[in-house]
Amino acid sequence: MVLLLWLRWRLFLNSMRRRGRTAELGFQVLGVLFGVGFMMTTSLGFFAATIGLVRIARADLLDLLLWAIFLVWQLAPILFEGYSPGLSFREIARYPVSFRLYIFLSLVYGLSDPAAITALLWLLSVWLGIVVARPEWAFIAALPLLLFAAFNLLLNRIVIGLFERFQSTRKGRERMVFVMFMLIILINLVQLNASNWAQKRGPRLPPWVGQTITKVREFSPPGAALRGFRDHGFPEVYAFSGLTLYAALAFLLLRRQLRSLHQGEIYAEAYQVHHELKVRKGWTFPLVDEVTAAIMEKELRYIRQSARMMLQIIYPPVIFLLVAFNGVGRKNLFAGRSQALLPGAAVFILLSIPNLSYNIFGMDKEGFGRWLLAPLSLRKVLLAKNLTHGGILCSIYALMAMAVIATTHVPPALVLTVTVAFLAILIIQLSAGNLISVYWPRRIELTQMSSKLSSNAAGLVAMLVFFPLAALVGAVVLAAWYWRLPWLPLLSGAVALVAGVKLHSFLLDRAASYAWEHIEEITGNLGA
Amino acid sequence: MAETILQTVSLRRTFGPLVAVDQLDLTVEKQQFYGFLGPNGAGKSTTIKMLTGLLRPTGGEVHILGRNLATDSVEIKRRIGVVPEGLSLFERLTGAQLLNFVARMYGLPRATAAERSAELLEFMDLADSADKLVADYSHGMKKKTALAAAVIHGPEILFLDEPFEGVDAIAATTLKRLLQRFIARGGTVFLTSHVLEVVERLCSHIGIIQKGRLVASGSLEELRSGVKIAGHDHSPLTLEEIFLQVVGGARQDAEVLSWL
Numbered sequence: 001m002v003l004l005l006w007l008r009w010r011l012f013l014n015s016m017r018r019r020g021r022t023a024e025l026g027f028q029v030l031g032v033l034f035g036v037g038f039m040m041t042t043s044l045g046f047f048a049a050t051i052g053l054v055r056i057a058r059a060d061l062l063d064l065l066l067w068a069i070f071l072v073w074q075l076a077p078i079l080f081e082g083y084s085p086g087l088s089f090r091e092i093a094r095y096p097v098s099f100r101l102y103i104f105l106s107l108v109y110g111l112s113d114p115a116a117i118t119a120l121l122w123l124l125s126v127w128l129g130i131v132v133a134r135p136e137w138a139f140i141a142a143l144p145l146l147l148f149a150a151f152n153l154l155l156n157r158i159v160i161g162l163f164e165r166f167q168s169t170r171k172g173r174e175r176m177v178f179v180m181f182m183l184i185i186l187i188n189l190v191q192l193n194a195s196n197w198a199q200k201r202g203p204r205l206p207p208w209v210g211q212t213i214t215k216v217r218e219f220s221p222p223g224a225a226l227r228g229f230r231d232h233g234f235p236e237v238y239a240f241s242g243l244t245l246y247a248a249l250a251f252l253l254l255r256r257q258l259r260s261l262h263q264g265e266i267y268a269e270a271y272q273v274h275h276e277l278k279v280r281k282g283w284t285f286p287l288v289d290e291v292t293a294a295i296m297e298k299e300l301r302y303i304r305q306s307a308r309m310m311l312q313i314i315y316p317p318v319i320f321l322l323v324a325f326n327g328v329g330r331k332n333l334f335a336g337r338s339q340a341l342l343p344g345a346a347v348f349i350l351l352s353i354p355n356l357s358y359n360i361f362g363m364d365k366e367g368f369g370r371w372l373l374a375p376l377s378l379r380k381v382l383l384a385k386n387l388t389h390g391g392i393l394c395s396i397y398a399l400m401a402m403a404v405i406a407t408t409h410v411p412p413a414l415v416l417t418v419t420v421a422f423l424a425i426l427i428i429q430l431s432a433g434n435l436i437s438v439y440w441p442r443r444i445e446l447t448q449m450s451s452k453l454s455s456n457a458a459g460l461v462a463m464l465v466f467f468p469l470a471a472l473v474g475a476v477v478l479a480a481w482y483w484r485l486p487w488l489p490l491l492s493g494a495v496a497l498v499a500g501v502k503l504h505s506f507l508l509d510r511a512a513s514y515a516w517e518h519i520e521e522i523t524g525n526l527g528a
Numbered sequence: 529m530a531e532t533i534l535q536t537v538s539l540r541r542t543f544g545p546l547v548a549v550d551q552l553d554l555t556v557e558k559q560q561f562y563g564f565l566g567p568n569g570a571g572k573s574t575t576i577k578m579l580t581g582l583l584r585p586t587g588g589e590v591h592i593l594g595r596n597l598a599t600d601s602v603e604i605k606r607r608i609g610v611v612p613e614g615l616s617l618f619e620r621l622t623g624a625q626l627l628n629f630v631a632r633m634y635g636l637p638r639a640t641a642a643e644r645s646a647e648l649l650e651f652m653d654l655a656d657s658a659d660k661l662v663a664d665y666s667h668g669m670k671k672k673t674a675l676a677a678a679v680i681h682g683p684e685i686l687f688l689d690e691p692f693e694g695v696d697a698i699a700a701t702t703l704k705r706l707l708q709r710f711i712a713r714g715g716t717v718f719l720t721s722h723v724l725e726v727v728e729r730l731c732s733h734i735g736i737i738q739k740g741r742l743v744a745s746g747s748l749e750e751l752r753s754g755v756k757i758a759g760h761d762h763s764p765l766t767l768e769e770i771f772l773q774v775v776g777g778a779r780q781d782a783e784v785l786s787w788l
Contacts, residue, residue, distance in 0.1 A: 170663055277655040279624045279646040281638040294632035298618060298625075305620050305661075369616030370677075372582050374633040375606035519584065 050129025066222035144228030563731030
């Protein structure tokens with residue numbers, strides 16, 4: 001067990017050796033402090049809620065707290081997968097460890113998970129709350145709660161085992177990350193529309209829904225744990241027996257799962273063999289040479305192939321459409337003015353740039369070396385990538401502009417002004433992105449939730465670029481309104497566009513020469 | 529007189545206080561199969577990275593095909609093929625897409641790129657997996673893909689860093705067939721390898737590097753005549769014997785691992 005704890009500590013220390021990791025140690029310490037603060041505060045909340053519910057004679061609602069513990073214990077380790085130094089528990093089976101010890105180690109490892117520690121603290125807080133509010137329940141509540149904890153631990157190890165099985169293939173890992181991001185986006189969308197739905201009076205739920213929920217609450221592990229000490233006499237014994245049955249079943253399932261792992265089960269990815277070989281010609285694009293077209297094709301294939309990257313590109317426009325064509329959203333964000341929709345669309349699209357272009361080599365990873373081996377300059381590579389990303393964003397802008405123009409009246413002069421300003425800001429952002437990409441490259445792991453699409457520094461610089469640009473646009477609009485100069489925004493946009501093109505060319509040279517001078521650093525950061 | 533294809537003059541590379549490659553003078557001539565050997569950490573991979581533009585030398589010069597790598601790198605890269613240490617593959621493309629892409633990077637017309645990609649996939653026994661992502665390939669399949677990517681544009685010289693490492697016997701045979709065919713057609717190969725038997729069988733010339741310095745160089749016969757081992761019979765020395773003699777040999781088994 002000591003060896004296992006040492007291993008976890010060593011994995012953490014070794015992860016600090018990587019270039020740039022030490023600098024992030026400060027953030028990690030802050031994260032840990034925040035985590036501890038969260039644990040303590042929420043535990044206090046559980047303690048106070050328990051006392052409150054027992055004192056107002058609503059102990060029947062305590063199962064809601066147990067449900068929260070149950071869900072966090074089972075789901076948080078999966079949601080936060082990749083945020084802690086990882087250890088595939090299957091690896092332990094390689095060592096001369098008896099099956100009994102293997103089960104024991106699996107349970108100890110499960111207990112050392114931050115989510116398990118938090119859930120245990122909450123459970124302890126619930127018990128302490130019961131002790132304070134109803135001291136005569138102290139002993140009788142301890143047993144079901146302990147059994148509930150044991151059940152959670154066993155079930156969590158089964159869930160993690162299934163998760164590891166899913167994670168053992170590249171496709172499984174990527175699908176899992178995609179599902180997680182979809183869940184996050186779904187929650188965002190629900191939040192966005194919650195106020196809208198709240199204003200509408202919906203149909204009442206049929207009675208069987210409420211009855212089913214009551215039954216589930218009663219017979220579920222959290223419900224059984226509560227009834228194990230709240231009810232008196234036979235119901236209490238039944239509930240306790242039910243909980244024991246849950247725990248025993250979980251133990252048997254875990255035992256079965258671990259047995260196959262201990263005996264050396266290997267998960268492999270199967271694939272379909274295609275016997276007909278057909279290599280299609282590469283893509284071409286208007287106005288660009290063959291080599292640039294090849295690089296653009298590669299970029300587009302990479303983006304299309306990555307569900308996460310697609311999501312990052314599509315997400316801002318989708319949110320915009322939901323807000324723009326929703327009465328409440330439009331009122332809140334655009335003051336109900338249809339003329340603000342097109343500039344709004346442009347801003348939403350420009351928000352995608354940091355994820356797409358501020359770590360331009362992040363997805364290439366080990367393939368970065370191929371750019372160095374090829375008979376072309378890094379300038380050409382950067383330019384081709386910019387053309388691809390710029391092309392994608394311009395296409396989305398064109399679609400959104402058409403949607404806005406089709407549904408509301410937008411004066412042609414406004415369309416022209418916004419389009420010119422959009423192009424100018426896009427080019428300036430891409431220029432900054434090139435420089436940031438070579439200064440702070442970061443390897444993107446599509447199979448890890450925790451892997452960001454760009455570095456922390458890139459995020460900061462993105463703000464340093466975006467806010468002055470936003471302030472400049474605001475100043476121009478204000479000046480045009482104040483001095484009644486309707487042509488000023490268009491003229492300023494055109495000047496910014498020309499300046500942006502010049503800046504892009506200058507920074508492209510700078511980025512390419514910096515990259516060449518720091519090849520080892522970049523390849524090191526990308527793991528190439 | 530044979531044409532010099534590759535020449536380094538006082539090539540040097542340091543990493544902080546560590547001197548990885550020191551005053552390296554190499555000469556490789558046309559159609560030579562040059563094996564570059566050395567113990568782990570001797571500077572083989574650093575050298576090959578400097579020769580192919582993946583690493584900047586701290587000092588010295590590299591001349592390939594009569595051009596200076598420092599000033600003419602794009603033209604040189606157009607005429608060389610490389611299988612680097614980490615393979616440098618875009619793993620989220622399929623095998624077919626990757627080869628097609630690499631060919632186009634070297635300026636091959638689209639139709640030729642597609643034709644050559646298909647031919648190479650067939651030759652390398654990768655046709656069945658052509659539509660699979662390179663990320664899902666086995667190590668041997670990735671090696672074969674990297675070699676296919678290195679030759680697709682018809683280079684004049686090939687640089688291969690450990691091409692036989694982690695490759696099964698069938699894949700190794702395919703690689704050897706391709707390399708012998710390449711030499712027979714006038715190409716030049718510069719490879720590093722730990723598998724001395726393979727080097728002995730394939731290479732016409734050998735260079736041995738130790739602690740960043742070239743300690744032996746020449747054809748196998750020249751090395752044999754230059755190395756003398758006390759008490760050895762009159763049978764020709766194997767490359768392994770030459771290598772151990774040059775780099776200092778192994779410790780006596782009796783002195784170490786007494787418990788094993």
